[in-house]
Amino acid sequence: MEKLNPFEIAQEQLDTCAKILNLDQATHELLRRPMREIWVSLPVRMDDGSTKVFQGFRVQYNDAKGPTKGGIRFHPQETIDTVRALAAWMTWKCSLLDLPLGGGKGGVICNPKEMSQGELERLSRAYIRAIHPFIGPDKDIPAPDVYTNPQIMAWMADEYSKACGKNQFGVVTGKPLAVGGSAGRGDATARGGLYTVREAAKALGIDLKGARVAIQGFGNAGYYAAVLAQSMLGCKIVAVSDSRGGIFNEQGIDPEEAKAHKGKTGSVVELAGTSSITNEALLELDVDILIPAALENVITERNAANVKAKIVAELANGPTTPEADDILYKNGVHVIPDFLCNAGGVTVSYFEMVQNFYMYYWDEAEVHERLDKKMTVAYKSVFDTSKQYEINMRQAAYVVAVKRVAEAMKLRGWV
Ligand SMILES: NC(=O)C1=CN([C@@H]2O[C@H](COP(=O)(O)OP(=O)(O)OC[C@H]3O[C@@H](n4cnc5c(N)ncnc54)[C@H](O)[C@@H]3O)[C@@H](O)[C@H]2O)C=CC1
Numbered sequence: 001m002e003k004l005n006p007f008e009i010a011q012e013q014l015d016t017c018a019k020i021l022n023l024d025q026a027t028h029e030l031l032r033r034p035m036r037e038i039w040v041s042l043p044v045r046m047d048d049g050s051t052k053v054f055q056g057f058r059v060q061y062n063d064a065k066g067p068t069k070g071g072i073r074f075h076p077q078e079t080i081d082t083v084r085a086l087a088a089w090m091t092w093k094c095s096l097l098d099l100p101l102g103g104g105k106g107g108v109i110c111n112p113k114e115m116s117q118g119e120l121e122r123l124s125r126a127y128i129r130a131i132h133p134f135i136g137p138d139k140d141i142p143a144p145d146v147y148t149n150p151q152i153m154a155w156m157a158d159e160y161s162k163a164c165g166k167n168q169f170g171v172v173t174g175k176p177l178a179v180g181g182s183a184g185r186g187d188a189t190a191r192g193g194l195y196t197v198r199e200a201a202k203a204l205g206i207d208l209k210g211a212r213v214a215i216q217g218f219g220n221a222g223y224y225a226a227v228l229a230q231s232m233l234g235c236k237i238v239a240v241s242d243s244r245g246g247i248f249n250e251q252g253i254d255p256e257e258a259k260a261h262k263g264k265t266g267s268v269v270e271l272a273g274t275s276s277i278t279n280e281a282l283l284e285l286d287v288d289i290l291i292p293a294a295l296e297n298v299i300t301e302r303n304a305a306n307v308k309a310k311i312v313a314e315l316a317n318g319p320t321t322p323e324a325d326d327i328l329y330k331n332g333v334h335v336i337p338d339f340l341c342n343a344g345g346v347t348v349s350y351f352e353m354v355q356n357f358y359m360y361y362w363d364e365a366e367v368h369e370r371l372d373k374k375m376t377v378a379y380k381s382v383f384d385t386s387k388q389y390e391i392n393m394r395q396a397a398y399v400v401a402v403k404r405v406a407e408a409m410k411l412r413g414w415v
């Protein structure tokens with residue numbers, strides 16, 4: 001049976017890298033498990049007067065290279081193992097992009113779609129009250145992830161600031177511009193990913209003008225990926241989807257029309273002029289570029305052989321299992337692995353931290369230029385490593401990232 005526990009998958013990926021790098025036993029063991037986990041119970045007054053107790057986690061995976069950093073998910077199916085895996089991947093992501101940061105992640109088991117704004121605000125504040133001794137602008141810095149957004153970050157920054165008795169905007173990133181956010185953070189995850197798609201297309205000799213793109217997930221990552229693939233790279237978006245299903249149009253889908261329809265109906269499904277497609281069928285479409293931008297484990301050994309895309313650009317974290325990775329590699333599909341492809345978000349979050357410390361803010365053009373440079377360098381280092389070691393792109397990303405964390409642990413005298 002194929003392993004689908006995200007943390008076991010993250011450990012298996014690390015084990016493969018440990019063999020390639022011939023890591024010593026202590027380094028390998030330390031990198032296989034989180035440094036620290038915080039489990040919290042959050043009593044929240046609901047609108048009907050009852051009190052509901054939510055469970056939350058914050059995993060600080062490794063801080064050898066700097067304070068831990070990573071988003072917070074609000075999701076009904078959140079588990080500690082998903083958060084552990086996401087925190088491990090944050091560690092490799094920050095290292096791969098050469099950011100002076102470690103990796104962490106948070107999660108709260110809840111269904112934001114069934115909660116009012118007031119309930120979400122009280123939950124966000126309760127979470128920060130519970131973890132505030134363990135976070136801080138130079139300790140651990142949360143950010144948005146699935147079903148959390150800039151408004152939630154503003155409440156969290158405010159709650160932390162109240163606990164400290166002074167403004168501490170730098171405790172979270174992905175904030176609105178009016179309270180210490182950075183220009184360019186909104187579309188940074190997608191933009192960074194598309195810079196890597198541009199580099200991959202150059203390396204593989206693929207013409208992106210009119211290239212057909214399918215995107216799974218239509219939130220922060222997926223929506224902006226659609227907008228920018230069209231406007232920045234000249235691609236045609238033929239399919240998009242969300243948790244309720246997908247839509248297809250051979251002639252192309254206008255991302256703004258899809259967004260407006262989702263705003264009105266809650267989903268992209270049934271947008272005029274499109275036909276329906278399932279989330280599973282979307283992954284197997286005959287397209288040039290496939291962008292998983294929703295959740296984990298969607299490309300598995302069951303469907304990997306049916307993926308027809310030339311490039312799989314993983315904006316989601318953990319969309320591909322190790323078995324599927326082997327199949328895609330054998331079939332010549334170029335995978336831009338998650339912690340490379342979606343690193344634009346944390347990179348601009350890091351820029352936001354720098355601007356918060358500095359109290360001086362850059363314009364959007366400056367953010368884009370700095371992001372492009374970081375993503376391009378990271379893509380090239382992974383591509384060159386994959387050629388040098390004759391390994392797939394994910395293993396190559398691990399080699400570059402893990403080497404740096406291992407070196408930091410050695411220099412600090414931990415191993
Ligand atoms: N927001 C960010 O800065 C970053 C996000 N990511 C990753 O990108 C992925 C998406 O995150 P966001 O766009 O931020 O979240 P979001 O909450 O803005 O959007 C999530 C989207 O996925 C869809 N979705 C949920 N379950 C689905 C399912 N089973 N099948 C198809 N679609 C489904 C939702 O309908 C929604 O459109 C996640 O894996 C996240 O960890 C990675 C790096 C940074």
Ligand SMILES: O=C(O)CCC(=O)C(=O)O
Pocket residue numbers: 069070071072090093141142143144145173174317342343345346347349
């Ligand atoms: O912006 C950040 O700090 C982290 C974003 C995130 O959670 C991720 O890259 O998976």
